[in-house]
Amino acid sequence: MLPVEHPLDKQQYKLYDAQVAAFTGTPLHAALSTSECGRFNRAIFSRATLAGYWHGMSIPTLEIVTCLGEYAGTAYWFRSTREKTRIRLTSEGKLGWVIAHEAAHILLMAGRPENIALEMHGKEYVAVYLWAVGALFGKKWSNRLKGAFREVSIESACALKDD
Numbered sequence: 001m002l003p004v005e006h007p008l009d010k011q012q013y014k015l016y017d018a019q020v021a022a023f024t025g026t027p028l029h030a031a032l033s034t035s036e037c038g039r040f041n042r043a044i045f046s047r048a049t050l051a052g053y054w055h056g057m058s059i060p061t062l063e064i065v066t067c068l069g070e071y072a073g074t075a076y077w078f079r080s081t082r083e084k085t086r087i088r089l090t091s092e093g094k095l096g097w098v099i100a101h102e103a104a105h106i107l108l109m110a111g112r113p114e115n116i117a118l119e120m121h122g123k124e125y126v127a128v129y130l131w132a133v134g135a136l137f138g139k140k141w142s143n144r145l146k147g148a149f150r151e152v153s154i155e156s157a158c159a160l161k162d163d
Protein backbone atom coordinates (compact mmCIF):
# COMPACT_ATOMS: atom_id res chain seq x y z
CA MET A 1 0.00 0.00 0.00
CA LEU A 2 1.28 3.43 -0.84
CA PRO A 3 1.71 5.80 2.08
CA VAL A 4 -0.91 8.53 2.33
CA GLU A 5 0.29 11.73 0.83
CA HIS A 6 -0.84 14.45 3.13
CA PRO A 7 -1.24 17.83 1.54
CA LEU A 8 1.46 20.28 2.50
CA ASP A 9 0.75 21.85 5.91
CA LYS A 10 0.96 25.36 4.49
CA GLN A 11 -0.44 27.29 7.46
CA GLN A 12 1.34 25.45 10.26
CA TYR A 13 3.90 28.03 11.36
CA LYS A 14 1.67 31.00 10.59
CA LEU A 15 -1.01 29.48 12.81
CA TYR A 16 1.50 28.62 15.56
CA ASP A 17 2.70 32.22 15.67
CA ALA A 18 -0.81 33.68 15.53
CA GLN A 19 -2.07 31.59 18.45
CA VAL A 20 0.93 32.55 20.59
CA ALA A 21 0.32 36.21 19.71
CA ALA A 22 -3.36 35.83 20.65
CA PHE A 23 -2.89 34.15 24.02
CA THR A 24 0.48 35.13 25.48
CA GLY A 25 -0.03 37.24 28.58
CA THR A 26 -3.69 36.22 28.95
CA PRO A 27 -5.27 33.90 31.54
CA LEU A 28 -5.36 31.18 28.86
CA HIS A 29 -1.57 31.14 28.87
CA ALA A 30 -1.31 30.47 32.62
CA ALA A 31 0.24 27.15 33.60
CA LEU A 32 -2.42 24.69 34.73
CA SER A 33 -2.17 21.90 37.25
CA THR A 34 -2.48 18.37 35.92
CA SER A 35 -5.98 18.05 37.38
CA GLU A 36 -7.06 21.33 35.76
CA CYS A 37 -5.77 20.04 32.42
CA GLY A 38 -7.87 16.92 32.93
CA ARG A 39 -10.92 19.00 33.74
CA PHE A 40 -10.51 21.11 30.57
CA ASN A 41 -9.97 17.97 28.52
CA ARG A 42 -13.15 16.34 29.82
CA ALA A 43 -15.12 19.58 29.43
CA ILE A 44 -14.15 20.09 25.82
CA PHE A 45 -15.03 16.54 24.75
CA SER A 46 -18.29 16.59 26.71
CA ARG A 47 -19.25 19.81 24.89
CA ALA A 48 -18.11 18.38 21.58
CA THR A 49 -20.35 15.36 22.15
CA LEU A 50 -23.30 17.66 22.79
CA ALA A 51 -22.46 19.67 19.67
CA GLY A 52 -22.24 16.52 17.55
CA TYR A 53 -18.48 16.68 16.91
CA TRP A 54 -17.60 13.61 18.95
CA HIS A 55 -19.75 10.53 18.75
CA GLY A 56 -19.84 8.34 21.81
CA MET A 57 -16.13 7.54 21.82
CA SER A 58 -14.30 7.71 25.13
CA ILE A 59 -12.70 10.97 26.23
CA PRO A 60 -9.02 11.05 25.25
CA THR A 61 -6.48 10.13 27.88
CA LEU A 62 -4.33 13.04 28.93
CA GLU A 63 -0.68 12.34 29.63
CA ILE A 64 1.70 14.86 31.06
CA VAL A 65 5.26 14.08 30.09
CA THR A 66 8.46 15.86 30.98
CA CYS A 67 10.30 15.34 27.72
CA LEU A 68 9.23 14.07 24.33
CA GLY A 69 12.58 13.88 22.62
CA GLU A 70 14.31 16.27 20.32
CA TYR A 71 11.74 16.30 17.49
CA ALA A 72 8.60 16.83 19.53
CA GLY A 73 6.96 20.14 20.36
CA THR A 74 5.05 21.19 23.43
CA ALA A 75 2.13 18.88 22.77
CA TYR A 76 0.76 16.34 20.38
CA TRP A 77 -2.04 13.85 20.01
CA PHE A 78 -2.21 10.34 18.65
CA ARG A 79 -4.67 7.53 18.20
CA SER A 80 -3.22 4.37 19.72
CA THR A 81 -6.19 2.28 18.65
CA ARG A 82 -9.32 3.22 16.77
CA GLU A 83 -11.11 3.76 20.08
CA LYS A 84 -8.31 5.17 22.17
CA THR A 85 -6.84 8.59 21.66
CA ARG A 86 -4.29 10.41 23.76
CA ILE A 87 -3.12 13.96 24.17
CA ARG A 88 0.41 14.37 25.41
CA LEU A 89 1.46 17.62 27.02
CA THR A 90 4.89 18.58 28.20
CA SER A 91 5.07 20.70 31.34
CA GLU A 92 5.30 23.82 29.12
CA GLY A 93 2.22 22.66 27.24
CA LYS A 94 -0.09 22.64 30.26
CA LEU A 95 -2.07 25.61 28.97
CA GLY A 96 -5.75 25.94 28.21
CA TRP A 97 -5.31 26.92 24.58
CA VAL A 98 -2.82 24.10 23.93
CA ILE A 99 -5.43 21.59 25.09
CA ALA A 100 -7.97 23.23 22.76
CA HIS A 101 -5.45 23.07 19.88
CA GLU A 102 -4.80 19.34 20.37
CA ALA A 103 -8.47 18.54 21.02
CA ALA A 104 -9.33 20.23 17.71
CA HIS A 105 -7.01 17.83 15.85
CA ILE A 106 -8.81 14.86 17.41
CA LEU A 107 -12.24 16.33 16.69
CA LEU A 108 -11.28 16.98 13.07
CA MET A 109 -10.27 13.33 12.62
CA ALA A 110 -13.21 11.85 14.57
CA GLY A 111 -15.22 9.58 12.35
CA ARG A 112 -12.82 9.95 9.41
CA PRO A 113 -10.70 7.13 8.05
CA GLU A 114 -7.17 7.12 9.43
CA ASN A 115 -5.63 7.33 5.99
CA ILE A 116 -7.57 10.39 4.87
CA ALA A 117 -5.42 13.03 3.23
CA LEU A 118 -6.11 16.22 5.10
CA GLU A 119 -4.06 19.34 5.54
CA MET A 120 -3.04 19.22 9.21
CA HIS A 121 -3.67 22.90 10.03
CA GLY A 122 -5.85 23.63 7.01
CA LYS A 123 -9.06 25.63 6.86
CA GLU A 124 -11.21 22.79 8.25
CA TYR A 125 -8.87 22.46 11.22
CA VAL A 126 -9.03 26.23 11.84
CA ALA A 127 -12.84 26.13 12.06
CA VAL A 128 -12.79 23.28 14.60
CA TYR A 129 -10.06 24.95 16.65
CA LEU A 130 -12.07 28.17 16.84
CA TRP A 131 -15.11 26.16 17.90
CA ALA A 132 -13.06 24.42 20.60
CA VAL A 133 -11.72 27.68 22.03
CA GLY A 134 -15.20 29.22 22.02
CA ALA A 135 -16.83 26.17 23.60
CA LEU A 136 -14.22 25.85 26.31
CA PHE A 137 -13.44 29.47 27.17
CA GLY A 138 -16.13 31.61 25.56
CA LYS A 139 -16.61 33.84 22.51
CA LYS A 140 -14.31 36.55 23.85
CA TRP A 141 -11.39 34.18 23.33
CA SER A 142 -12.45 32.67 20.03
CA ASN A 143 -12.92 36.22 18.73
CA ARG A 144 -9.44 37.12 19.92
CA LEU A 145 -8.02 34.12 18.07
CA LYS A 146 -10.02 35.02 14.95
CA GLY A 147 -8.51 38.50 15.09
CA ALA A 148 -4.99 37.06 15.23
CA PHE A 149 -5.82 34.73 12.31
CA ARG A 150 -7.30 37.59 10.29
CA GLU A 151 -4.17 39.62 10.76
CA VAL A 152 -2.02 37.03 9.02
CA SER A 153 -4.70 35.90 6.53
CA ILE A 154 -5.16 32.37 7.85
CA GLU A 155 -7.53 30.39 5.64
CA SER A 156 -10.59 29.19 7.51
CA ALA A 157 -13.68 27.13 6.70
CA CYS A 158 -15.69 29.45 8.92
CA ALA A 159 -15.93 33.23 8.71
CA LEU A 160 -13.28 35.05 10.72
CA LYS A 161 -15.63 37.87 11.75
CA ASP A 162 -16.37 38.31 15.43
CA ASP A 163 -19.36 36.56 16.97
Ligand SMILES: [Zn+2]
Binding pocket: 101, 105, 121
Ligand atom coordinates in the same frame (compact mmCIF):
# COMPACT_ATOMS: atom_id res chain seq x y z
ZN1 LIG B 1 -1.43 21.32 15.57
